[in-house]
Amino acid sequence: MKIEILGTGCPKCKKLYELAQEAIAESGVAAELSKVEKIQDIMKYNVMLTPALVVDGQVKCAGKIPSKDEIKKWINKQS
Amino acid sequence: MSSCCGDKSKMILPCSGAADVGEIADRAARKLSNEGDGDMSCLAGIGAGLSGFVASAKGADEVITIDGCEVHCARKSVEKIGVTPKSYTVTDLGFEKGGTQVTESVVQKVVDSIRGGKTERGGCCDTSAKSKRLGCCG
Numbered sequence: 748m749k750i751e752i753l754g755t756g757c758p759k760c761k762k763l764y765e766l767a768q769e770a771i772a773e774s775g776v777a778a779e780l781s782k783v784e785k786i787q788d789i790m791k792y793n794v795m796l797t798p799a800l801v802v803d804g805q806v807k808c809a810g811k812i813p814s815k816d817e818i819k820k821w822i823n824k825q826s
Numbered sequence: 827m828s829s830c831c832g833d834k835s836k837m838i839l840p841c842s843g844a845a846d847v848g849e850i851a852d853r854a855a856r857k858l859s860n861e862g863d864g865d866m867s868c869l870a871g872i873g874a875g876l877s878g879f880v881a882s883a884k885g886a887d888e889v890i891t892i893d894g895c896e897v898h899c900a901r902k903s904v905e906k907i908g909v910t911p912k913s914y915t916v917t918d919l920g921f922e923k924g925g926t927q928v929t930e931s932v933v934q935k936v937v938d939s940i941r942g943g944k945t946e947r948g949g950c951c952d953t954s955a956k957s958k959r960l961g962c963c964g
Contacts, residue, residue, distance in 0.1 A: 792878045793868075793871055793876055793877075793878030793879050793882070794878045794881065794882050795835075795837060795865055795867050795878075795879075795882035795886070796835050796882045796885050796886060799878075799881065799882075799885075805877045806877035806878040806880075806881040806882075807877070807881065808881050808884070808885060809878065809881040809882045809884075809885040810835055810881075810882060810885025810886055810887075811885045
């Protein structure tokens with residue numbers, strides 16, 4: 748599973764990255780987590796707001812920090 | 827693209843319909859977006875169910891729809907994904923569908939009405955918040 752955090756590096760983006768790391772660890776799923784920080788790369792996902800979280804190419808949320816439980820649900824649904 | 831932090835995010839979605847009033851809605855949305863009143867996004871992307879457009883509309887602090895006529899395609903498309911927008915309609919401002927020339931002054935009247943909150947349906951009356959465009963707080 749591929750999880751991407753879209754954001755140019757602000758505190759909210761960093762917070763979402765940390766939450767995703769924790770959610771992956773606690774769920775015990777095999778996932779590759781990465782950051783997408785360049786605006787041009789972020790725009791390829793059609794998001795108008797950051798931070799955003801993408802699971803296997805599907806944008807799950809944008810413009811807000813979801814709860815860890817929400818992230819876990821998205822991860823578990825995909826695995 | 828809007829900022830990830832700072833001021834409230836305001837998304838503008840016109841119907842961009844084929845009729846004259848649809849074109850006016852589109853041009854008003856572009857003008858508002860270009861002048862910093864919010865960020866225009868693609869209604870077609872929401873209609874197509876593309877996840878980036880849908881998630882962005884759901885995550886925006888405020889969503890404005892500009893419909894050309896009372897069919898309200900923009901408002902209904904947004905409501906379909908569970909978002910309640912502030913809704914504006916060009917024909918509610920006295921412009922006739924099929925009988926209005928698309929000119930700068932007509933587009934400006936629609937822009938001014940939206941800035942003034944006229945013919946708004948749904949949401950609160952605060953239209954003063956400006957959305958911060960591009961960049962990030964770092």
